[in-house]
Amino acid sequence: MTKSADKELLRASFKLEYPYERSPGPVIGKFFEELSNEVLVGTKNSKGEIFVPAAEFDPKDSEHLSEFVEVKNEGVVQSYTWIEKPRAHHLIKESFAFALISMDGTNSAMLHMIANCKEDELEIGKRVKVVWNQEKTQTIRDIKYFEIIDD
Numbered sequence: 758m759t760k761s762a763d764k765e766l767l768r769a770s771f772k773l774e775y776p777y778e779r780s781p782g783p784v785i786g787k788f789f790e791e792l793s794n795e796v797l798v799g800t801k802n803s804k805g806e807i808f809v810p811a812a813e814f815d816p817k818d819s820e821h822l823s824e825f826v827e828v829k830n831e832g833v834v835q836s837y838t839w840i841e842k843p844r845a846h847h848l849i850k851e852s853f854a855f856a857l858i859s860m861d862g863t864n865s866a867m868l869h870m871i872a873n874c875k876e877d878e879l880e881i882g883k884r885v886k887v888v889w890n891q892e893k894t895q896t897i898r899d900i901k902y903f904e905i906i907d908d
Contacts, residue, residue, distance in 0.1 A: 784813040787825060792899035795889050798825045799863055806864040810897075816865075830887040831906060832860040839876045849902060854879055858903060872902040879905065 781789060784800060788811040791798045799809035800822035807826055808816075815822060837856035843849055849872050856879075857866040871885055885903040893899050 782813070784811050784822070787811060789895045789897070789899070791827075792897070793893040793895045795830075795887075795899075797828050797830055797860060797887065799828050799860070799865075800824060801826050807862060808865040809860045809863045810865075810867050812865070828863055829861045832858045832863075832885060832903075834871070834879065834881055834883045834885060835859050835866045836881060837871065837879060839879070841876070848898070852876065853902065856885075856903070858885060869897075869900060870902040871904065873904045 780786065788798055797809060798811055799807040800811040800813070801807050801824045802815045802820050802822055806815075807828060808822070809828055811825065812822055814820065835857040837854040839852070839854050840847065840849075841852050843851070843853065847853075849870055851872065852875075853870050853872040854874075854876075855868065856871050857868055858871075859866045871879060872888075884906040886906050888901045888904050890899050890901040
C-alpha cells in the first residue's frame, strides 16, 4: 500500500470483551463461602488425609472428595519467597513473602502471603496464622495475609 492509501483506511478504536461470570463449582465454592465466615475448610479422603484449599479430587489417586472438614487457622511455612520491594500490582505495599503454608492437620500446602514481619524473622517451619480481611468477597482475598505466631 502507498502512503496515500494508508490515509484513506477507516480506523476506529474497538475493545473486544466477553463479559461472563464463572462459577467456582461446589468444592471451591464451599471453600470460598466458608472463608467469608472466617472458617477454613478442606476436603478429606478415605485415608484420612485433608487437603486445603479444598480439592475435588485426591491429587495422588484421583479419588473423588466430598467430605468437608474444618481446620485451624494456623499452619507451618513450608517454603517462601521474600518480596523486598513490592510492585504496584501487589496487594501488600510493604515487604512481605509469598509462602506455601500447610495448615495444621492437613496433607497439602496453600499459597498465600505473609506480612507484618522482617525477612530475618521468617524461616521454614515457622508457625503462622490467618489475618482476615474485614470486607468479605467470597474469594481467597477474604484471607488478607498470614502473620507469624509469637513463640
